Amino acid sequence: MNIPIILGTGRVARESEKVARFVLTRTSKQGLDSPFIDVNDFATPVTVSSWEDHELVTKWQEVVTTADGFILVVPEYNHSYPGELKILLDKAKDEYQGKPIGVVAVSSGGLGGARVVESLLPVWNTLGLHHVNQPVYVSHVKELFDDNGEIAPEKESDLTLRVDKLIEEVKNYIAI
Ligand SMILES: Cc1cc2nc3c(=O)[nH]c(=O)nc-3n(C[C@H](O)[C@H](O)[C@H](O)COP(=O)(O)O)c2cc1C
Numbered sequence: 001m002n003i004p005i006i007l008g009t010g011r012v013a014r015e016s017e018k019v020a021r022f023v024l025t026r027t028s029k030q031g032l033d034s035p036f037i038d039v040n041d042f043a044t045p046v047t048v049s050s051w052e053d054h055e056l057v058t059k060w061q062e063v064v065t066t067a068d069g070f071i072l073v074v075p076e077y078n079h080s081y082p083g084e085l086k087i088l089l090d091k092a093k094d095e096y097q098g099k100p101i102g103v104v105a106v107s108s109g110g111l112g113g114a115r116v117v118e119s120l121l122p123v124w125n126t127l128g129l130h131h132v133n134q135p136v137y138v139s140h141v142k143e144l145f146d147d148n149g150e151i152a153p154e155k156e157s158d159l160t161l162r163v164d165k166l167i168e169e170v171k172n173y174i175a176i
Helices: 016-029 055-066 083-089 114-125 153-175
Strands: 004-006 036-038 070-075 102-107 137-140
Touching: 004 016, 016 036, 016 055, 016 070, 016 102, 016 153, 070 114, 070 153, 083 114, 102 114, 102 153
Parallel strands: 004 036, 004 070, 070 102, 102 137
Antiparallel strands: none
16 A cells, blocks of 8 residues: 655744654554655645646656555644645645545644644645544654654653554445
8 A cells, every 4th residue: 555644834943843754664564665755845835726738746646646545744833734734735636535534643832733724625625535533642852852853752652652543443334
């Protein structure tokens, strides 16, 4: 199964990258060779629509077409998602149809990015993505990982359990 991990923010010093790299270690543990997709590698300053002739559109559509499902790691910015994520998502359309997406939401506060998940649901509906209904909410991210991206040992097993469950749910949906 091809389940890319998408890091949905391009912000300098993004904490979400540590979470995304952690998720990557878990997909790897489950025997998946998941591509790591950084939104910055597809960045355009403005929207380039899915029907335009642009190399980053083609490159993104290739990622989506060859994927069986996705795991998105995304921070909450002002109760919503980063603009660069939306610009990325809008580079494809029909290619998403029927594929599952699991969300790992990240915040420095205590709500674990609950509102970014809510704000993404209409986008998933429009793109035809199947939202896996057990998001992982990562609260207080700055206390969860150290500067090197190492997870606090006392918190590792809890996050591992929750991330593994999400990966399982994406895999199960693909297997149907
Ligand atoms: C522009 C911006 C808006 C933010 N808005 C929220 C918010 O609405 N709710 C929240 O819990 N955290 C918010 N945060 C803090 C993030 O949760 C925090 O930066 C966290 O580390 C995850 O984002 P990062 O991957 O960019 O580091 C915001 C951060 C930025 C940069």
